Amino acid sequence: MTPGHVNSGTGGAAEKPRLLVRRLSKRYGNVQALAEVDFELRPGEVMALLGENGAGKSTLVKVLSGLVQPDTGTIEIDGAAVTLYPSARSQTAGVAVVHQEYSSVPTLSVAENLVLGQAGVPSLWLPGRLRARARDLLSAVGLDHIDPGTLVERLSVAEMQLLEIARLLVRDARILIFDEPTAALADREIERVLAVIKRLAAEGRSVIYVTHRLPEVFRIADRVTVFRNGRSLPARPTSELNVDAVITMMLGRELQTMFPKRGTLGAQALLQVEALKAPGLVEPVSFVIRPGEIVGLTGQLGSGASAVVEALAGMVSPVSGRVLLDDKELSLRSRAATLKRGIAYCSADRKRDGTFAVRSIRENLSSPWVRSVARRGWISARGERERSGDIASRFAIDVKRLATAVGALSGGNQQKVAVGKWLGAEPRVMLLEEPTRGVDVGARAEIYQHLRDLCAAGLGIVVASSDTAEVLGLSDTIATFYRGRLTAIRPHAEWTVDALVREVMHQEAA
Amino acid sequence: MIKAFLSWSRPYALPLAALVVTWIVISILTPTFRGEASVYSVLEGFSLVGLVALGLAVTLIAGEFDLSVGSMAALAAVITVLTSSTGLIGCIAIATACGVVFGALQGIVIGRLGISSLVFTIGTLIMLRGLTYIFSGHEPIIIENFEITDPLLERYAIFSVSSIIALFVFITGWLFLTYTRWGREIYAIGGARNEAIAAGVPRVRTLTISFAMSSGCASLAGALAATRGGSAAPQNYDDLLLTGAAACLLGGISLYGGRGTVLNVAFGVAILSVVVAGLAARGTSASLVQLVTGALLLTVIGIEFLAGRLAPRKAGGRAQRGRSRRMAGAGG
Amino acid sequence: AEGTGKVEGDGKDLVMFTITASNVYGANQIKGAEAEAKKLGYKLTVYQNNFSQPEQDQQVQQLIASGIKPAAIIFWPWVADAAINDARLLAKLAPVIQLTQEPNEKSWPFVQAYSGANQILIGETLGRTMLKAREAAKAAGMKFKSDNGKLLVFQHPAGEKTGTERMKGFMAVTKDAPFDIIHTEFGANSPESGYEIGSQVIPKFKGQFDFLFVSNQQAANGIIRALKDNGIAPGKDVYIVSGDCSGSLEAVKNGETFGTGIQPAAVEGALAVRTAAKFIANGKIEGDVIQMEVEAGAPAITNAPPAKLNYMPHAPAIGADGVAATKIWGYNADEICAS
Amino acid sequence: MSAELSVAPARHRPDWLLPALTLGPAVAGIIIAAIITPTFLNPDNILSILRNASLIGIVAVAMTPLTLSGNFVSLGISQSAMAAMVAFVALLGEGWNQLATILVVLFGLVAIGMLQGVVVAAGMNPVITTLAAGAIIFGVVSEATEGRIVSVRDYPATWGGGDVIGIPIVILVFVVFTALLTLMMSRTVTGRETILVGANRATAEISGISLARVTIVAFAIFSIGLAIAGILEGAAFGEATAKSFPNLTINAIAALLVGGTAIGGGQGSPLRSAAGALLISVISNMMVLNDFSPGGRLAIQGAVVAAAVVLLDLFRRRGVRR
Ligand SMILES: Nc1ncnc2c1ncn2[C@@H]1O[C@H](COP(=O)(O)OP(=O)(O)OP(=O)(O)O)[C@@H](O)[C@H]1O
Ligand SMILES: Nc1ncnc2c1ncn2[C@@H]1O[C@H](COP(=O)(O)OP(=O)(O)OP(=O)(O)O)[C@@H](O)[C@H]1O
Ligand SMILES: [Mg+2]
Numbered sequence A: 001m002t003p004g005h006v007n008s009g010t011g012g013a014a015e016k017p018r019l020l021v022r023r024l025s026k027r028y029g030n031v032q033a034l035a036e037v038d039f040e041l042r043p044g045e046v047m048a049l050l051g052e053n054g055a056g057k058s059t060l061v062k063v064l065s066g067l068v069q070p071d072t073g074t075i076e077i078d079g080a081a082v083t084l085y086p087s088a089r090s091q092t093a094g095v096a097v098v099h100q101e102y103s104s105v106p107t108l109s110v111a112e113n114l115v116l117g118q119a120g121v122p123s124l125w126l127p128g129r130l131r132a133r134a135r136d137l138l139s140a141v142g143l144d145h146i147d148p149g150t151l152v153e154r155l156s157v158a159e160m161q162l163l164e165i166a167r168l169l170v171r172d173a174r175i176l177i178f179d180e181p182t183a184a185l186a187d188r189e190i191e192r193v194l195a196v197i198k199r200l201a202a203e204g205r206s207v208i209y210v211t212h213r214l215p216e217v218f219r220i221a222d223r224v225t226v227f228r229n230g231r232s233l234p235a236r237p238t239s240e241l242n243v244d245a246v247i248t249m250m251l252g253r254e255l256q257t258m259f260p261k262r263g264t265l266g267a268q269a270l271l272q273v274e275a276l277k278a279p280g281l282v283e284p285v286s287f288v289i290r291p292g293e294i295v296g297l298t299g300q301l302g303s304g305a306s307a308v309v310e311a312l313a314g315m316v317s318p319v320s321g322r323v324l325l326d327d328k329e330l331s332l333r334s335r336a337a338t339l340k341r342g343i344a345y346c347s348a349d350r351k352r353d354g355t356f357a358v359r360s361i362r363e364n365l366s367s368p369w370v371r372s373v374a375r376r377g378w379i380s381a382r383g384e385r386e387r388s389g390d391i392a393s394r395f396a397i398d399v400k401r402l403a404t405a406v407g408a409l410s411g412g413n414q415q416k417v418a419v420g421k422w423l424g425a426e427p428r429v430m431l432l433e434e435p436t437r438g439v440d441v442g443a444r445a446e447i448y449q450h451l452r453d454l455c456a457a458g459l460g461i462v463v464a465s466s467d468t469a470e471v472l473g474l475s476d477t478i479a480t481f482y483r484g485r486l487t488a489i490r491p492h493a494e495w496t497v498d499a500l501v502r503e504v505m506h507q508e509a510a
Numbered sequence B: 001m002i003k004a005f006l007s008w009s010r011p012y013a014l015p016l017a018a019l020v021v022t023w024i025v026i027s028i029l030t031p032t033f034r035g036e037a038s039v040y041s042v043l044e045g046f047s048l049v050g051l052v053a054l055g056l057a058v059t060l061i062a063g064e065f066d067l068s069v070g071s072m073a074a075l076a077a078v079i080t081v082l083t084s085s086t087g088l089i090g091c092i093a094i095a096t097a098c099g100v101v102f103g104a105l106q107g108i109v110i111g112r113l114g115i116s117s118l119v120f121t122i123g124t125l126i127m128l129r130g131l132t133y134i135f136s137g138h139e140p141i142i143i144e145n146f147e148i149t150d151p152l153l154e155r156y157a158i159f160s161v162s163s164i165i166a167l168f169v170f171i172t173g174w175l176f177l178t179y180t181r182w183g184r185e186i187y188a189i190g191g192a193r194n195e196a197i198a199a200g201v202p203r204v205r206t207l208t209i210s211f212a213m214s215s216g217c218a219s220l221a222g223a224l225a226a227t228r229g230g231s232a233a234p235q236n237y238d239d240l241l242l243t244g245a246a247a248c249l250l251g252g253i254s255l256y257g258g259r260g261t262v263l264n265v266a267f268g269v270a271i272l273s274v275v276v277a278g279l280a281a282r283g284t285s286a287s288l289v290q291l292v293t294g295a296l297l298l299t300v301i302g303i304e305f306l307a308g309r310l311a312p313r314k315a316g317g318r319a320q321r322g323r324s325r326r327m328a329g330a331g332g
Numbered sequence C: 001a002e003g004t005g006k007v008e009g010d011g012k013d014l015v016m017f018t019i020t021a022s023n024v025y026g027a028n029q030i031k032g033a034e035a036e037a038k039k040l041g042y043k044l045t046v047y048q049n050n051f052s053q054p055e056q057d058q059q060v061q062q063l064i065a066s067g068i069k070p071a072a073i074i075f076w077p078w079v080a081d082a083a084i085n086d087a088r089l090l091a092k093l094a095p096v097i098q099l100t101q102e103p104n105e106k107s108w109p110f111v112q113a114y115s116g117a118n119q120i121l122i123g124e125t126l127g128r129t130m131l132k133a134r135e136a137a138k139a140a141g142m143k144f145k146s147d148n149g150k151l152l153v154f155q156h157p158a159g160e161k162t163g164t165e166r167m168k169g170f171m172a173v174t175k176d177a178p179f180d181i182i183h184t185e186f187g188a189n190s191p192e193s194g195y196e197i198g199s200q201v202i203p204k205f206k207g208q209f210d211f212l213f214v215s216n217q218q219a220a221n222g223i224i225r226a227l228k229d230n231g232i233a234p235g236k237d238v239y240i241v242s243g244d245c246s247g248s249l250e251a252v253k254n255g256e257t258f259g260t261g262i263q264p265a266a267v268e269g270a271l272a273v274r275t276a277a278k279f280i281a282n283g284k285i286e287g288d289v290i291q292m293e294v295e296a297g298a299p300a301i302t303n304a305p306p307a308k309l310n311y312m313p314h315a316p317a318i319g320a321d322g323v324a325a326t327k328i329w330g331y332n333a334d335e336i337c338a339s
Numbered sequence D: 001m002s003a004e005l006s007v008a009p010a011r012h013r014p015d016w017l018l019p020a021l022t023l024g025p026a027v028a029g030i031i032i033a034a035i036i037t038p039t040f041l042n043p044d045n046i047l048s049i050l051r052n053a054s055l056i057g058i059v060a061v062a063m064t065p066l067t068l069s070g071n072f073v074s075l076g077i078s079q080s081a082m083a084a085m086v087a088f089v090a091l092l093g094e095g096w097n098q099l100a101t102i103l104v105v106l107f108g109l110v111a112i113g114m115l116q117g118v119v120v121a122a123g124m125n126p127v128i129t130t131l132a133a134g135a136i137i138f139g140v141v142s143e144a145t146e147g148r149i150v151s152v153r154d155y156p157a158t159w160g161g162g163d164v165i166g167i168p169i170v171i172l173v174f175v176v177f178t179a180l181l182t183l184m185m186s187r188t189v190t191g192r193e194t195i196l197v198g199a200n201r202a203t204a205e206i207s208g209i210s211l212a213r214v215t216i217v218a219f220a221i222f223s224i225g226l227a228i229a230g231i232l233e234g235a236a237f238g239e240a241t242a243k244s245f246p247n248l249t250i251n252a253i254a255a256l257l258v259g260g261t262a263i264g265g266g267q268g269s270p271l272r273s274a275a276g277a278l279l280i281s282v283i284s285n286m287m288v289l290n291d292f293s294p295g296g297r298l299a300i301q302g303a304v305v306a307a308a309v310v311l312l313d314l315f316r317r318r319g320v321r322r
């Protein structure tokens, strides 16, 4: 299938590492994404790279693939010190990556994506020739049914992901990196992916495998490296570990102090979701939120948890069902309609639709409610200053620097702005997706505290998060989702970490 | 097979329909605009507006927008006349080469600095026009030994030499954009810039090629027009940019990058040629031609837009929702 | 070639190449030509270019491709010096009557006759008008900045031949007592461009000039505004003569412009059709120059062959009375200049 | 932990820097011009610079909200301004009352602009829409006027070139219009929403801001500026043709960009566009006074525009991490 084989033994050569990373650091503004990380990879080995959201996994991947220049640290491949930036160098050094964020080019064909950016491909891209090249690769990842001439934008999400892996195969690389390749895949497809990866390792290539799905780790990985908060823990063989041990390694820290105390819940229902069906959901969903309650929705990517939140926010029109707010029907037809009834919404991607990066903190904070401090269309500068100052001080944002552009802030502070801005609009219900994705530990605890403070004021909050620890620590009630269905909903006291992880993975973990 | 053909031909359905409809309407309105003569006239359109539109389309496909093409054509025309002592082929080659070099430099600057081409080329649009006046001495200049242009005045059935050259460039451009690595990289950079860079596509090289092509095509267009007319005037071609852009858009080249082929450009140019040549042959005023062009543009783009809206949304609509409005050339 | 013996067209094709009807001069010219063609029984097709030689080049190609065999072609090359190839191609198709821009020695072999304005003559009339302006200024007690008065010239955009030809005529008739030309600025052909340039050049030369010679009345209207901005009263502090009258004539009527040249585009169009018809009738030219005189009504067309150069009538208009008295081939000044 | 706001220190740039970058070259340009050109600083010349900046300035200022809202620029500027001028002059020539004429032109242009706004708000690309609308407007006006010069005839409308207490009316209008729009963009809800939509459409939508309203209002404001430009010119010249305002589109866009308003929206202000128009006017005046050829003037003006936008773009991007 792949052209050429890497001549390297699998067993005996274990002493000499294929890749050696030492004291590697990378800082983004105020976020230390990687702090003196050490990492080792042997020939023919599959190394699982694990860690919470924002632990720095993707950053290491970006450094290795030459997309990002590290601040300090050394990298050796097969004993020779190398520079991997920019990406062309990384490719020459034999590194190939399936990125978490960047995928194929949608406007090119499948076959073209398979040769894009590669050295050693003849410059004449004749369809017949590309087709022939593509066919083997596609069947290697089980995409035989796809015509290589199809435009990538016509593929399904799963097909795109498999194509990503096929693109990786085509590079005759020594080090293969997969950043959450199975996140969007169904079981059958996952099997195929894992089989391919095993075969590649057997050929002598080294694999770094980043994932949040622990069962897979035990299926294919030889060793495990855990990142926690930008730092690396020493690698350990999978044979010495089990799921619980890995979870402890990943979360092993002050869970108790991280999450604020829960408050008392109101008696009546604030928001009643009745048999709601929306795009992304297979079965109707029903649940209730009381004043002061935080409802956590969790599941894997594409499970339907955020589909519920998006429907409630008015971002996508529901297919059927109804929602009552204060016993009055809430129209989900448009964002404006839900906003008028006091539904605040923070999406998972704050850069895309949570903040105005080029505008000041004050303007960001006042964006949902500026109309309410205006008289006859003129903004009262005093009103805006006072209310945004109030929010800023409650969210520990420096009041003196409200004129700074939000884009210049750290991720955590950006998230505080994205959440805090809703306070001024006096919402009844707050919907959040992945509220602490990419937020450092300190800011994370602060955000949790703020959410609790809001509950104390009688708000209802819905949090959709793929971070099970977060859902468990923060929520009063937890609902799990799997493939478009709500699979379980129980008060927090009836959940344990294990139970939650198992429920989220559903039968996979069995 | 049929399915593949249908899916391949879908992007051409609307421009093709527009072409057929306008051609029929115009040939009813203008009795002299029929048969071989009309085909000849339409093909003639390829040598000026067509070449400019082709170059412009390359930058649009790359997710950029080269506003300087009209001024470039004017400058190239002047250079052609000034160097006409080198012979017909010589002067056209020199002018085109000047355009390619300028375009490449412009592409390097835009690629290196990562600035918006829409913004940058408005400066070069003004600057090149100034240079055109300076080089021509502020007045029309003529080719003294105008006999050298004779080969361009011949007609071969539906072709002239310049339309043959233009069609040759169209075919070469199509082959380049469709079947070579560099051509496909232009699509990649325009269709999904970050993804393409992550895959190892060099941004600067790709933009350099794109802008070299747009300036080169515009220069060739100017040089051909200058040699055929035997002259150049510094004030020429100030509306060529908008005409070229209209041709691209009529044909279905996207302003958002990565979409559209040389065939789309050809359709757009043909539609515009039919309107312009057909109505001019009727003695219709130039302003009415503009009116018709504007209305046609709005209609075609409107239909395309509505069709896109009404079409059932496939999965992945979610990614579309938050899509920013980053238009060709406007981003950094 | 053999002539048909009669000027009537009996439905024969005539083709005319000219500028766009979005321009007042083009519009009037086309109107005049169409009316005359209708009268004589020709079917006239007009190709209009948007002030673009390349566009005209393409239109010439189109005409040839269309297979039409017109009886004659009336051709205004937008850039006279730059349209030789067009003339060559058209000459193969039918007799070419060149319009508005006189042929040069390279294009004459392909052109049968010229019909239209006589720019040198216009320049001469304008020179004479300017001399009258000097007399009027002296009589009004104006003190000149030099003996013969200092002159500021605003020309057409650089490279337009009309301006340079007129200047030749102008210099010829004023050579006995020439004006001191202190500066020539190019680019004025509309009120906006006249104002834009005038408003910058006039402060620079304020107090240093007595007379202005401006390309046309439209541009003069812009320059008058710039003069007033700078506290200079046209018609009192300085005297203006404009090259032709396209534009609103208010400023001529109220004396802010001393005088202007009347260049009747409609008459030019009509004359061109007549010249073509006469050539078709006779198949030849006779003599070098026919200069039409100013007549209030259109003279009857004769069967005589045209000359090599057929000049349309041209007259200056000075002051409100001059404007009111103007009548050429049935058109009054406002019809000729503005509508 | 991060009780204090964390700001990337090296990357943060103070707010005054960008204005300084625009005004800096302008000031330097004025100084150089004053030194090498003796007549430059005389009051008549200064007024002439301001007057020449005014018209382009009014249009660039009026277009700023459109650009700020993320709708790029209009490619049909000349044609709309021309339509306003022709309509104004023609109606006065028909004997209409001046006030009524002004109102009709204003409302007419706003209606045309809002129509384009509606089309753009529905999702059509603004550049294509304005390009096509411009071609249609030009065609219609040309056909309607048949190429004639329309004029006010006997109507004494020359106030457009007049003064109020010694200050030319165009300059006054320019200053007042700039001040009003600058205030509007910085102090009103509509202005704020316009900027936010340009800064990030998706966030604006989630925040409940109506993209359609913002777009339509921006087009309406733009049209008011075009109407003012047309009326002022009409009232100054008393005549108009379909060929009026030939270079307005490019000049207004250049002024806006040289002022430093971001082409993609979200950053900039009407005041900056006014400064951009002034800078271009200063440079072009300096070159006229020093007898640069028209070609030389264009070449240098183009180079200045290119250099200015490159500098502004680079500094703007360095200011904010993306
Ligand atoms: N371009 C960037 N600018 C600023 N901060 C960044 C950038 N990229 C990453 N970060 C920050 O660096 C930290 C590590 O991010 P990284 O993407 O490596 O996490 P991860 O372990 O891959 O998380 P996940 O499991 O969510 O993918 C996060 O705090 C993140 O917000
Ligand atoms: N508007 C929509 N139209 C069509 N399909 C949609 C739409 N929104 C979501 N989907 C599809 O529904 C499925 C689930 O949606 P979604 O990604 O929102 O789940 P999720 O629970 O948010 O996942 P996670 O929170 O773990 O990222 C996906 O396959 C997605 O492509
Ligand atoms: Mg990651």
Ligand SMILES: [Mg+2]
Pocket: A301, A302, A306, A348, A433
């Ligand atoms: Mg999600």
